[in-house]
Amino acid sequence: MPADLTCPNCDIVYEAGPNEPWRCNCGHALEFTERPHPQGDPLPLHSLDTTDGLWTFFEFLPIEKHVTFHEGFTPLVEAPEWDAQFKLEYVFPTGSFKDRGATTTLSRAVELGVDKVIEDSSGNAGAAIATYAARAGIEADIYVPADVKQSKLMTIQRADARPVRIEGSRQDVTDACIDAVEAGEGWYASHAWNPAFYAGTMTFAFEIAAQQGWTVPDAVVLPIGHGTLFLGAYRGFSLLEEAGITDGMPRLLGAQAAGYAPIVDELGGATTDEDGEGTDIADGIKITEPARKDEILSAIEATDGDAIALGSDPVESALDRLHRRGFYVEPTCAVAPAALEKYREMGVLEDDADVVVPLTGSGLKTL
Secondary structure, three states, rough: OOEEOOOOOOOOEOOOOOOOOOOOOOOOOOEOOOOOOOOOOOOHHHOOOOOOHHHHHHHHHHOOOOOOOOOOOOOEEHHHHHEEEEEEEEHHOEEOHHHHHHHHHHHHHHHHOEEEEEEEOOOOOHHHHHHHHHHHHOEEEEEEEOOHHHHHHHHHHHHOOOOEOOOOOOOHHHHHHHHHHHHOOOOEOOOOHHHHOOOHHHHHHHHHHHHHHOOOOOOOEOOOOOHHHHHHHHHHHHHHHOOOOOOOOOOOOOOOOOOOHHHHHOOOEEEOOOOOOOOOHHHHHHOOOOOOOOHHHHHHHOOOOEEEEEHHHHHHHHHHHHOOOOEOOOOOHHHHHHHHHHHHOOOOOOOOOEEEEEEEEHHHHHO
8 A cells, every 4th residue: 555644743644645735734745654664784785686776775665666767776986086976867767866756756656546747847857757757657747947948848748748838937837836736737746845756866875875885975965956866865864874774874065056045045154156146057956945945954954964055157167077077967967066176175074085976967958
């Protein structure tokens, strides 16, 4: 039976089903009632059968596998110029880490007997949900900004999903999508609100730990928009520690775009933008109202983490440097490597710290 949902704020339990709410009546995001994890010691990486990709970690997931391309176990490669390791999330089937959440979210939709899903996205999450909905044979409407990148729009359309282009801000796109959900037009497959999506993104942490011999790095530097991967990492590393598989947590260090940095503002931090203006280069994280802002702040506090905002210059410089070293990523990806350099300059990270940085989206999707 599919797992039920509960509200951590008021402890109400909602029965699983195609008409389950997308958030609690109190306005809080919902979670699964189940928090499974395996017993005993894990197998070393060389003994793991990873042919199922991220579903190798099915014992951690409150969802049965139904919709998959065997995605996951993305490469973890040395990046000597950055004194870090890069996890190449842009090699997923749709070219971004959002496939982690799409496989679990659409698998959940199949479990519930959902006929149609709705999502709002700047592009990557929409492309992933559209693609996995096509794999599942489920109808999909994807709400996107009117100026969405053509490559991402084509991915949505060619998966036979219906793109709904909305004028205005990224928040206007979300508001229009929620109006459609509230009107009963479909099940909200939201990468920001749906707990099934975070069940997928937490496998990012499981893979890193397995690839490092069931240890955790000193720090992980990640971009933050809605915090889908940031919170996935926190949940995954927390669950590994809870299960007794790893000892300790990495510091989680966030990177936001200047002008779209609500987490940095909340922490009282400063932008590194030299001219004091915002930047539009990182369109994938132009989020002013994260759905789970309080959870992001709690994750930062719990891991002795931090968040900084960067302007155009350091991001463009990092993007050029990545491309020249063979990492063909989209601009949003460059925010995290740029932040890594700033964190080192600020003395937040030692030069010899073991650091992992995800490269989250393909440069092929920037056209």
